[in-house]
Amino acid sequence: MALEADYLVIGAGATALSFVDTLLEQDEEATVVMIDRHSAPGGHWNDAYSFVALHQPSSSYGVNRVPLGQDRIDEAGPNKGFFELASGAEVLAYFQSVMRDHLLPTGRVQYFPNSEYDGERGFRNIFSGEETQVTVNRKLVDTTYFETSVPSTHKRAFTVADGVRVVVPGALPDLWKSGPLPPHYCILGAGKTAMDTGIWLLEAGIPADSITWVKPRESWLINRATVQPGEQFFDSTIGGQISIMKAAAAATSGAEIFHQLERDGVMLRIDRDVEPEMFHYATISQGEVDRLRGIGNVVRMGRVEAVEPGRMVLQGGEVAMPEGTLYIDCTASAVRPKPVAPQWQGDRIVLQLLHVPLVTLNSAVSAFIEANFDTDEEKNALCRPVSFIDNIDGYSGIILGTGINRFTWAQNPKVSEFLAASRLDPSAPTIRQLRETAPERLSIIAEMQGAVMAAMPNLQKLAAKAAAEAQAG
Structure with missing residues (x-):
């Protein structure tokens, strides 16, 4: 054909x-x-x-x-x-x-x-x-x-001995159909899938002391209260962005940014006593964090290497487990850092991250630019891919890259007009609406612009340092 x-x-x-x-x-x-x-x-x-x-x-x-x-x-x-x-x-x-x-x-x-x-x-x-x-x-x-990569399709990186039951999260709602329920549950992984699984188990009525959680790394999490669209949340959402820029302007490392944002209520972590090593833009409510803190049996011995009757083998040693434990594989990583390249490459468009983490906004903007601008040079100048680095210090580069694209779009009348009418943009339509109905509320935008300008030099410094360290291995 x-x-x-x-x-x-x-x-x-x-x-x-x-x-x-x-x-x-x-x-x-x-x-x-x-x-x-x-x-x-x-x-x-x-x-x-x-x-x-x-x-x-x-x-x-x-x-x-x-x-x-x-x-x-x-x-x-x-x-x-x-x-x-x-x-x-x-x-x-x-x-x-x-x-x-x-x-x-x-x-x-x-x-x-x-x-x-x-x-x-x-x-x-x-x-x-x-x-x-x-x-x-x-x-x-x-x-x-x-x-x-999702749990149901990824390839496991650990071995499973005969007689040990491992399922993906999607199998949990049907457990009641297959006979007696397990006496104990073990969540493998520390990402958002694992968090969703923990919440599901607790809301299903599983006692917290019947759950073990293997967490190779702790993660910083975005407080959902600070990323809400709409005019009713405008001040708190823009306030969260201002906090990010102020923290970035003063920090000497990625970790300092996150700790300041935790103090400002923009970022959360489940275990306050453990220093997070990753950030995947997972967004969560304070209520969900409070529930997950109830799971006290947390194993921090690296990634799991094998599950066998009565024990787990991890990078950092072995842990005895109750017989009949059901293991829930949440080890698939939805975020895999990749190198970036220009989006427009002659007869090919390779869609990438532009405004992290809003992937559908990224692609809508890319399509608008494809249809309304002529040359690859113009198009690539308006859309500079952002390298996603999942470690803490990589956050500065993501803020910087997203900010540069956002500033570039705001300066282009055609792109700016498109965003002001796009439901995929959490802020531009609200700003347009407030200009018409309550312009006095837009005074906070001047504070945001000042915070961005103050943060840019330090962000460039932090991003360059993180990139050099990542390249060095």
Whole structure:
């Protein structure tokens, strides 16, 4: 089979769908072929555990022209008082609807699930083996930079002896169907998946003393109270950004930034007695942190290497475990640092991080710039990829890179106008609204601008130091 289109998009996850949605809006002639290995749109959301939910409010996630959720404020649970967080099932249904009801009816999108890119402007159906060649008139769009490892699909880095039961988090809701419940549970991993698993176990009624948590590293966490969109949260959200810049201006290391932000209520950590070594932009409420602190049996002996009847073998030694313990594998890493390169590379666009961690905003802005600017030089000058470094000192470079892109967009009238109307931007539409209804509340913006200018020289110094140390190994 042979096809022809202006753009061949590899992937049909959040990044790809956001890019195509904005591209079709901005370029009324563009045609697109989308391919993806999954059998339905949504990328890694197809593989996620059933109780997963967004970190960020639904109101600023997804594709620009299709709202997600009802802009509701939760009235119960650990997210009480904040904008709703769509569940995994809601997100997956949303992306399926985006494809079925929004993109395909344009007649300008062709979508091929269960398909793998062949590396030469073609693809192969995973099941039938049928090969298709695509004549690409403009660009190949590679969205695989954002490929996420999830528990249900990643390859374990530890061994499991006969007679020991290991499951992924998605199996937990069905445990009651398979006979007697385990006498003890052990969470393997310290990321957001592990945190979600701990909350699920506790809310399911598992006593905290029946849970062991293996945490190779502690993480800094964003306080959800400081990243809410909308005018009702405007002062606290901008105040959180000002705190980040003030901390960055005064710090001599990444750790100092985080400790100051903890004092300011912008960052949280579960164990106050352990110095965090990582930051993956996981966002959490104080209520969730309080619940997780109830799990007192925490093992800090590095990563698990083997699970055997009655014991765990870890990098730092062995730990005796109750017979019949159920191990929950949360060791997949959703964040894998990768090198960056220009997004526009001749006949190829490689979508990357621009405004961390808002991946769907990144891709919408990239599509807008693809459709409205002429040369690769112009486009790359407006979108400078940000290198994601998951250690603490790498945070300064992420703040710096995101800030530079944000400043560049604000200075460009076309991009600035797009952001002011984009539901994916947590701040620009609110600022536009307040200019019309309550301009006096925008006085805090001047403070923000001053804090950014004061922080930039030190951020450059800290970022350069972190980059040199990372390169040195």
